Amino acid sequence: MDKKDLELYVHIPFCIKKCAYCDFLSAPADAKERTSYVDALLSEIAGTGEIYKTHRVNTIFFGGGTPSVLDPGDAERIFHALSENFDISENAEITVEVNPGTVTKDKARTWKECGVTRLSIGLQSVNDDELSMLGRIHTYRDFLDTWETVRREGFQNVNIDLISAIPGQTVQSWETTLRTAAQLGPEHISAYSLIVEEGTPFYERYSQKAAGKNLPVFPPLPDEDTERRIYKATEKILSEYGYHRYEISNYAKDGYECRHNLGYWERKEYLGLGLGASSLIDERRFCNTADMEKYLRVCKDPDGSELHGEKERLSRRDQMEEFMFLGLRKTEGVSAEAFRENFGAEICEVYGAQIRRLSGQGLLELSEGQIRLTGRGIDISNYVFTEFLF
């Protein structure tokens, strides 16, 4: 019998220090806290594996936080538990997010031995002033140490995370970051525009709520025009180095697109393990508790509502909406055929009017059964996406 495809996401909610823009579920913790969390995670894995016997895992992603803060021993225990309890495909893509300043030779070696195929390094900027303004714990030099370590240990599929449109940034300083990173030749580059999220120090400084308050002077965020110029420059510069854009913020050399993340945009089933991790299983979205104390208590009951809370059941319409606003994030867009396969209906019957209007407005382009965002469509993609909501 064919097994169903499954992606696993494992959340490691620890870091050395919270960055000024970060709204992820993450906090500094000592070795003892980390170990008791890993114990809980193992319980969840042990209980969950039972339920997914009919699935084969194609990708695993360790996100955070900073998963590289885990001691090699803890990391090993998690990998061991996963392989004991899940059927992991031989050519699975297994990614670990790491941050400069937390990576050692021992750790890298352990990951390699455990089957990790891909690393994602949070660099963000090559400019040390920008790094400190972002609240990062590392310098560009620290990053180079990490980079050299992981390459030496044989990691041949590495992503570098960069962040643009940060306070004080100019098109020029961004170009320097981009070219410096690209020259190193990583297989994948993620280049995000900063989002000022509620609950972060940046929000206190840069949200509209902060306007008018008497705050110490921080460098201003780039204006919209600069931000869009930065975005346009990104694709142009990276293409010179052989990277192509395959999603709004993601660039790769041919064949190195991140399979795990593509899965999210293609609505593949995924299971989140660990604190606050989200899942999409059987057209239900649910999310583990984000309360650490509670997680430590209920992790042993992985199918219980205590761990998952309320499951959001997606109607056919919800699924169609998601299909559009997730699929259109990809440069290749969505295909009429995939729509038909998924929903047994023609995309033009369901969304014909919207597609006609948006392509008339120059926001979508159609060719060979694919529908994708134009450059202008990417700029205002939220507007485009809202049109596909019922």
Place this chain on the structure above:
Amino acid sequence: MAVIDQSRIRNFCIIAHIDHGKSTLADRIIEMTGLLTSREMQSQVLDNMDLERERGITIKAQAVRTIYKADDGEEYMFNLIDTPGHVDFNYEVSRSLAACDGAILVVDAAQGVEAQTLANVYLALDHDLDVMPVINKIDLPSADPERVKEEIEEVIGIDASDAPLISAKTGQNVHEVLEQIISKIPAPAGDPGAPLKALIFDSKYDSYKGVIVFCRIKEGTVRKGTPMLMMATGAKAEVVEVGTFGAGQFIPCDELSAGMVGYITASLKNVKDTHVGDTITNAEAPCAEPLPGYKKVNPMVYCGLYPADGAKYPDLRDALEKLQLNDAALQFEAETSAALGFGFRCGFLGLLHLEIIQERLEREYNLDLVTTAPSVIYKIHKTDGEVMDLTNPTNMPDPAEIDYMEEPMVKAEIMVTSEYIGAIMDLCQERRGIYQSMEYIEEKRAVLHYHLPLNEIIYDFFDALKSRSRGYASFDYEMLGYQRSELVKLDILINKEEVDALSFIVFAGSAYDRGRKMCEKLKAEIPRQLFEIPIQAAIGSKIIARETVKAMRKDVLAKCYGGDISRKKKLLEKQKEGKKRMRQVGSVEIPQKAFMSVLKLDED
């Protein structure tokens, strides 16, 4: 209830500056006269509309009857008549006062005599009421009752030597107020045997009883079966029930006779038949002439009300019809707008009246409304000799057909402390006021007399007055008639298309300034869209101001991974919801609140 002799009836109202404790004292009086148990007391018994309680203002006059067993051992009937406190309802106030024989003047022991205190006292004295001062809030640390007593005597000129010093909040010395009501407020006069003569001071519509008329019997007696005649409207009906006012309830009784305050129900369908100020008499034995002072109240301010959701048009009509049953001053007729669809042009007594109706429609009838800029009634003298009343700017004829236009003027009296005279004169100047005179009523207080165009005061004059005088100025106006004026219709073009619902009529000399402000305001209200949107103000074909809403540059979420999807979907839904609250005008989406922008042009 045993019939109480006329000599033991007291009809009175309470007057005060805002926040000096009028409602609290009313509560206390009702409580201490024992008609209600403490448990029945809501915090402020007289204001029984939710809206009133929230805003702390009294919109419609209310009345309550209580029985007080005095120190002399006799039982007295108190009719406490509440009065609305806003200039829009001035006429209703005057009718409420006409139903009383005396007034309790409440003055705050810390703040002393204030602008509104004076205005209210003069209004009461105009109606020949005996004014009985009471000094409230003596429990405040900053209370200085002796100074306030002196102030009352000096400024108002009434004897305050034995004014009760009370705390309405704690009930301290309120007993003394009750005793003084008996000794200082005169008993009503009037012959129960004379032909019926009753003053209507309020009316309301009740779905069970029909129209309920609140009245003061001046002469004669009314009982079930009396054939009554409204002398001004000519409406006739047979009395179904008479009674007095409990707190929040009606207490039927056999008859109401001269001196009493109570209600009458009859087979009347519409409160339009029962105008406030009208005189009720016996149709078969009418009195010789009606009570003086009746005037028909006409709307002075008009605006368009449109349902945000076009499908709710019939609901809006039903709601307006129901409100009109309770509110004879409200008028409406159907109109259509290219921008807003089907709606109603409604007439109001003033801006507060407008706001109240708008809020009641939204709260009580659950309607989402778009309101257009208020307008007054302009008189247009056309070249062909025809004179037309213009209540909707859209209907303004071509300027070539207009000989000249007239606008309504008011005679305004503004009472202000001397330090703010300059600021208030500036304000009146800006609003095209014509200075008449100024008189000092005491060393530090003056009354300014101005003639002002009504269209300059209907938007936010009252707010501007309060803010520029830190609340110390009070304002009253009466209609003065029409005056010739240079007026123009200012049109707003959004993306080169005229939006009818945004047009307004303005004094020619202010047009540039208003046009510019309007464009700025709309620029701030209209969100960026796919393309650049010019916003222009025009008089005829001449553009006088322009702003541009830049095209949307960026609206993108950089990240959307597994953990974000539900949250991002909610963001998109919220964005979509916001779009639904917009009006599509041509190819532009305009938020509904933009249609009210013109109301707030003087905010900065």
